[in-house]
Each structure stands twice: as C-alpha cells, then as structure tokens.
Amino acid sequence: MDKNKEKKVALLYDGSGAYPSGVVAWEQVLQARGYDVVKASGQRFTDRLAVKPDLVTIPGGHSAKYNEDLGREGVTAISSYVQGGGTLLGVCGGAYFLSEDISFKMLERDGSV
Incomplete structure (x- = not known):
C-alpha cells in the first residue's frame, strides 16, 4: 500500500445486540x-456516519436491539449515508436490520410451504 495514501476507514457497529465474536471477526477481516x-x-455510531467512512459494516446479532440502540436518528443517518453514495455491508442480523420488510415462511416436514 502506498504510504502517501490515507488508509480507508471502516465504521463497524459494536453496540447492543451485536455478537461480540462477529465484531472481532469483522474487525480482523477489515484490518x-x-x-x-x-x-x-x-x-457515536450515528455521529460517525456524518464524516463519510469508506465502509459501514453492521455485523450479525439481534436486529431489534440495533433499532433500540440507534433509534430513528440512526436509521435516518444510515439511509442518508447510503443515498449519498456510501457503501454499506449488513451481515445476518445486520442485513435484517437494514431490510425494509422481513417475512419467514415455515416449511412443513415434507418440504412444502
């Protein structure tokens, strides 16, 4: 890597609901x-979105807890970040949190829905 170039910055959610092992793993992958x-x-997560990190990652965990921690202001800030051209990676529960609608269908034992 060219030492004259600034390193890219990744903002990684590590708040309520995030699986600690997932946060550690994603930190290692990104580094x-x-x-x-x-x-x-x-x-703090919401505020950091305003400085336009190169990547925002929301790892696996309990998506409902993410919503409690970030609130409406955080969700709005994430939306603005993406609409402004930001790159967002949601993994497992993080992807659910970022989804507009989630529905699950139960499979019967014979494989039918």
Whole structure:
C-alpha cells in the first residue's frame, strides 16, 4: 500500500445486540483488507456516519436491539449515508436490520410451504 495514501476507514457497529465474536471477526477481516476500523454504537455510531467512512459494516446479532440502540436518528443517518453514495455491508442480523420488510415462511416436514 502506498504510504502517501490515507488508509480507508471502516465504521463497524459494536453496540447492543451485536455478537461480540462477529465484531472481532469483522474487525480482523477489515484490518486485513487495509481499513482503519472505528467501532462505535448508539449516538457515536450515528455521529460517525456524518464524516463519510469508506465502509459501514453492521455485523450479525439481534436486529431489534440495533433499532433500540440507534433509534430513528440512526436509521435516518444510515439511509442518508447510503443515498449519498456510501457503501454499506449488513451481515445476518445486520442485513435484517437494514431490510425494509422481513417475512419467514415455515416449511412443513415434507418440504412444502
């Protein structure tokens, strides 16, 4: 990597509901790919979105807890970040949290829905 270039910054959610092992794993993956990783939650996470990180990652965990931690202001800030061209990665519960609608269908034993 060119030492004259600034490192890319990844904002990694590590608040309520995020699986600690997932946060650690994603931090390692992002660092291995040359990112400076900033872990944050709640209002600090929301505030960091305004400085336009190169990547925002929301790892696996309990998506309802993410909503409680970030609130309407956080959700709005994420939406603005993406609409402004930001790159967002949601994994497992993080992807559910970022979805507009989620529905599950139960399979019967014979494989039918």
